[in-house]
Amino acid sequence: MAQVLEFKLPDLGEGLTEAEIVRWLVEVGDVVAVDQPVVEVETAKAMVEVPCPYGGVVTARFGEEGTELPVGSPLITVAVGAPVTDGSTDGSAAKSEGSGNVLVGYGTSEAPARRRRVRPGQGAPVASPAANGQAAVREVVEGPVPVISPLVRRLARENGLDLRELTGSGPDGLILRADVENALRSAAAQDKVAEPAPTAPPQTSAPVLGGIRVPLKGIRGAVADKLSRSRREIPDATCWVDADATELMRARTAMNAAGGPKISLLALLARICTAALARFPELNSTVDMAAREVVQFDHVHIGFAAQTERGLVVPVVRDAHARDAESLTAEFVRLTEAARTGGLTPGELTGGTFTLNNYGVFGVDGSTPIINHPEAAMLGVGRIIPKPWVHEGELAVRQVVQLSLTFDHRVCDGGTAGGFLRYVADCVEQPAVLLRTL
Structure with a gap:
């Protein structure tokens, strides 16, 4: 006799309390294997697939695509040990035991079993909650x-x-x-053609408010909460400097002309940041107000701002201090592509100790960014453009960039912040300075 088990939306970690159903990966009546992904959800941090720890027949799904569910809400029910009939004669059946793995992204390494259907009339009918709350039997499922x-x-x-x-x-x-x-x-054009002639608006006793209301949820909601918290809790200050990036651009050109994988400018800037943080570790830290302590990290996990269709995300390059320019470039490329497709995991969006923000890609020179809470500093990089510059005592056209450092004034004073920024600018102007730290 089949036992029906309920699988609830698991704790997604990192303080996440809800998720939006993006796409169901199984239908009612499907046979699922242990740890097979059953639904794709979007959290405030990433798009992830949720594996079910039970094997059996899906008897119900809860929530339509686009619905937000809090952690702990039912996702599906699975009939464990139910008879499965798909025309095969090998007598195989789904695994009935649970794996115990209920965290997003963690499951067995086995490939999911082929999905099978419980055909109508064979065994008990399989029902799913209908829109009106009553059970409905699903007989035909489209691919x-x-x-x-x-x-x-x-x-x-x-x-x-x-x-x-x-x-x-x-x-x-x-x-x-x-x-x-x-x-x-095309649909909008057809609707416009089919629109009736405008009529006079009805008279009302109260004014009608116009505009568009956009819910603050998902990534946009998470960004709003985090930025607001940063402004409330962190007494930040910003300093900036113009730097001649001509030699850095020449160095990058020489590196890429030598063959091998191309080195990105972002990777070179990240390498400069890790060298600067080794000299000024106060900026690679966080403030623990409960203990009234500044916690300095012994590793550098560099986050970088990435604009996507879903909003602003900050993927994190782990152990950036132990990577060379080639490794940094490869990791930036991988994380950027994952951000673009919505495939970043919660772990790839958390744990940063310092953020690099290249807002120059938007065609602007300077900015005073908000610190990525709970970090202590962020380096901003503007666009690199030809400008008149005094070089070796003469006026010349050089590739100039504006660098800004926003820092938590609780972890250091202006002298430390200025020293960090000046070192970064020196490395941009004279890349050979980095040789001291290689």
Whole structure:
């Protein structure tokens, strides 16, 4: 006799208390293996797949795509030990034991078993909660629509677009973002043509408020909370300096001309930061107000600001102090791609000790960024552009960049912050200064 077990949304760690259902990976009636991902959710930090610790037949799902669920809410129920009939004669059945692994991203290394269906009329009917709260028997399930990323699927869902009606322009009919955007534009144009002639607005006794209300949830909500907390708790100050980056740009060109993987400018700046933090460790720290202590770290985990379709995220390069420019470049590339596709894990978005913010990519020279709480400092880098500069006693056109350092005034005074920034500027102007720390 089958035993029905309930799997709840697990504790996602890092203070996360809720998640939004992006995409169900199983249907009611599917047979799932132990630790097989059953749903893709979006937290305030990342898009992750949630594996189920039970093996058996899915008997119910809770929550539609787009629904936010708090941690501890039911996700699915699984009939463990239920009879499975899929036309096979090998007598195989799903594993009935649970793995005990309920943290996001952690499961067995075995590949998920092939999903099978409990056919209508064979065994007990399988029900899922319907929209009106009553059980409904699902007999026919359509195959998944091939979509390039969950972000594209979400864009369609938020605009009421049925992906099954689209023909993808990607390989093998893959639906791309451009396909969804074109369909939305076409729908908007048709709606405009079909609009009736405007009529006079009804008279009201109270003014009608206009504008668009955007919920502060998901990544945007997390960013809002963190920035607000930083402003409340951290007495920050900012200092800045202009630097001649001509020699740094020449050094990078020479490195890349020598063959091998290309070295990014961000990697060189990160390497400069790790050398500067070794000299000024006060800025690689956090403040523990409960203990009234400044905690200096013995490692450097560099976060870097990355703008994505889902908002601003700060992926973290672990042990940046132990990496060379080539390794840093590779890790920046990997994390940037994961950020773009929404594939960063919560662990890759937390634990930073210092942040590097290259706002020059937005075409601006300077900024006074808000510190990424609970860190103690952030280096900002503006755009590098030709400017008149006095070089070796003569006026010349040089590649100039503005550097800014925002720091927690509780961990150090202006002398330390200025010394850090001056060292960074010296390394930008004379990359050979770094040879002392290699």
